Amino acid sequence: MTSVRRALHRDVIADSLFQPPLCNLQEPLENAPDYVFWGVIDWDFRHQRPQQLAEQLSLDGRRVFYISAALEDDPRDGFTLRPLDETGRLFEVRLFAHTAPIIYHAVPDETLIWQLRRSIGELLSWANSPQVVSLIQHPFWAPVAGVLPNSRVVYDCMDHHQGFGNNAAQLQQLECRLIREADVVLFASAWLEQHWHPQRPRTAAQQRAILRNAADFDYFSTPTERRYQDPQKRPVIGYYGALAHWFDVDLVSAIASAFAHCTVLLIGADTAGIGARLRGHANIKLTGEIPYAQLSAYLQAFDVCILPFRIEPLTLATNPVKVYEYLSAGKPVVAVDLPELHEFKQQVAIAEDTPAFINAIARALQEPGCSAASRQRQAFAAQQTWQHRVQALLNLTENVASQPLVSVIVVTYNNLAFTRDCLASLAADSLSEPLEIIVVDNASTDGSVEFLQRWSASSGHSLILNNSNRGFAAANNQGLALAKGEFLALLNNDTQVTSGWAQTLRRHLQRDPGLGLIGPVTNNIGNEAKIDIRYQDSREMAVRARQYTWRHAGLSVPCATLGFFAVMMSRSTYQRIGPLDEAFGLGFFEDDDYCRRVEQAGLSCAFAEDVFIHHHLSASFELMPGSQRQQLFNRNKAFYEAKWNRPWVPHTSREEP
Known part of the structure; x- marks a missing residue:
């Protein structure tokens, strides 16, 4: 397609609305996240670690969306989808991106980042994903995958990316951020873990682990009906994989000369002119x-398997998949001296130089086909499968790790039904991190005290019972004084939270050190945080909330004043600003006042478009007679204006699009 035709094509599709595809999609596994693989390669490229982990996770019941390294040139927000199995659990996805840049050549600019965020939001909204694990395999994706709401970020550090000639230098900065900020960092080799440790020590909340490669043991260990036959019936010294700049041409040339009676079979795409340099060897x-489906038939024909790599940073970092596969077939393996191969030293002949390599091949050629050594190699490989690796991965990604503690202060005054729903919604977020919940009751008389006593005894969370109604500010201050969390949230009892709310708000604060207070969007509030959203019950609310928040991943909007029905701040902000002003009594204007104090300290306020919390609005004040409520409002308004020597600016709703 010429550039003119491509431009015309983009103009046509830009005028059409994106429609999600129609295909079989399995419901998500109960209490388990979806997995989004942010690919370093396309699915149909060489079948190795990325595809193997994705396939095994889907076999384990998880829904897996494999984001292709190739983007779809489309100015809209959306995606294409290709089912990869019959179960509706494994898909290849191409995200829409204007001009579809190549991910290895440059870091994404702001325009591209926001389009990719919206495009992945369309996918996750369509899939109604409850929660995701973002497994990033190339740093290009970090600004997109790293901000998804209600997610865990896993960096699968599988290569020394600087060793590839096609990776932009700026991508190293993104990789440094990933190493520092990801919830879990996986290293495919001990060399990679040691390489990154002194540069980026892990945080207290971060998990790091070595997750080596493996093999599809059943596939490679099972003899095929039709295997490759050398036309001249000669012994086969075999290699498969990339024929790239790290391939040791001189070593292979020496092998071919030393074993002229053998065929040296090299399988793989030749991207470095290897064939031309070896043309002199018949x-x-x-x-x-x-x-991949034919690879085992070739491997079965190998008499000896070789790993002829040059020793350089890229190969030093490698934990070779092919060695696990060679061993699964029981084949003798001769390899150069790479650090990762020392874990195979009982199964692999490691050669320090060319003569030693040739001698090791000679010995291997003398080995009978069904030997004790062959069975030992297979026994080792049988314990190094992708099933084993995925179980280790699940233990890291789905067991809640040590995250910064979030303390949630809930002030109650009657409205027992609302309090039940609020606390139930906090407890229902089973996939998220644990919370410290502190309830402060302002002398309720409707059975709330008895309920809260039972709740505290059974849950282990804290309860403060006041003998009188001390008001909103004073009660919150009691909870804040008791809180131990690194992050502090104030939450009205007439709210219901949605999955991942606390984690997502926390991450907004962590990403922006200048942000003092962050709140959610909601269905009911008197300022810009109110969105147009409709639902009939809490189940439908959760679905509508997910659809909205996925489509607004990473987006926060500055605002002058947050409603304190739900806000979060870091402990450092609280220590800097101090407690709420109790002079406002029962309530009204303490939230305006606190926002002015945050603003005065040089910090900002914002609401997160990717966090939704349901709000009934002013439930406690509705119990107060109207005249008393208006009197309190007028009093506190006058006090606020005198304190700040400025007129109060009423809150306004967002402009309609």
Whole structure:
């Protein structure tokens, strides 16, 4: 397609609305997240770690969306989808991106970042994903995957990216951020873990682990009906994988010369002119890339498997998938001296130089086909499968790790039904991090005290019972004084939270050190945080909230004043600003006042478009006679204006689009 035709095509599709595809989609596994793989390669490229982990997770019941490294040139927000199995649990996804840049060549600019965030939001909204684990395999994706609401961020550090010639230098900065900020960092080799440790020590809340490669043991260990046959019936010294700049041409040339009676079979895409440099050896055969489904038939024909890599940072960082596969077939393996191969030293012949490599091949060629050594290699490989690796991955991603503690202060005054729903919504967020909940009751008389005593005894959370109604500010201050969290949230009892609310608000504060207070969007409030959203019950509310928040991933909107029905701040902000002003008594204007104090300290306030909390609005004040309520409002308004020597500016709703 010419550039003119491409431009015309973009103009046509830009005028049409994106429509999600129609296809079989399995419901998510109960109490389990969806997995989004942010790919370093396309699905149909060489079938290795990315595809193997994705497939095994789907077999384990998780829904998996594999984001292709190739973007779809489209100015709209959306995606294409290709089912990869019959169950409706495994898909390849191409996100829409204007001009579809190549992910290895540059970091994404702001325009592209926001389009990709909206495009992934369309996917997750369509899928009604309850929660996601973002498994990032290339740093290009970090500004998109790292801000998804209600998610855990896992960086799968599987390569020394600086060793590839096509990766932009700026991508290293993104990788440094990923290493520092991801919830979980996986290293495919001990070399990678050691390389990054002195540069980016892990935080107290971060998990790091070495998750090595593995093999599809059943596939590679099972003899095929039709295996490759060397045309001249010669012994086969075989290799498969990339034929790139790290491939040791001189070593392979020496092998071909030393074993002229053997075929040296090289399988893989030749991206470095390897074939031309080895043209002088009649016994070297290059096949090009072979589909994964046919690979075992070739491996079964190898008499000896080789790993002829040059020693350089890229290969030093490598934990070679192919070695696990070679061993699954029981084949003798001869390899250069790479650090990761020392874990195989009982199963692999490691050669320090070319003569040693040739001698090891000679010994391997003498080994009978069904030997004790062959069975030992297979026994080792049987314990190094992708099933084993995925179980280790699930233990890291789905067991709640040590995260910064969030303390939630809930002030109650009657409205027992609302309090029940609020606390139930906090407890129902089973996939999120644990919370410290502190309830402060202002002398309720409707059975709330008895309920809260039972709740505190059974849950282990804290309860403060006041003998009188001390008001909103004073009660919150009691809870704040008791709180131990690194992050502090104030939450009205007439609210219901949605999954991942606390984690997502916390991350907004962590990403923006200048942000003093952050709140959610909601269905009912008198300022810009109110959105147009409709639902009939709490179940439908959760679905509508997910659809909205996925589509607004990472977005926060500055505002002058937050409603304190739900706000969060860091402990450092609280220590800087201090407690709420109790001079406002029962309530009204203490939230305006606190926002002015945050503003005075040089910090900002914002609401997060990717967090939704249901709000009944002014439930406690509705119990107060109207005249008393108006009198309190007028009194506190006058006090606020005198304190700040300025007129109070009424809150306004957002402008309609």
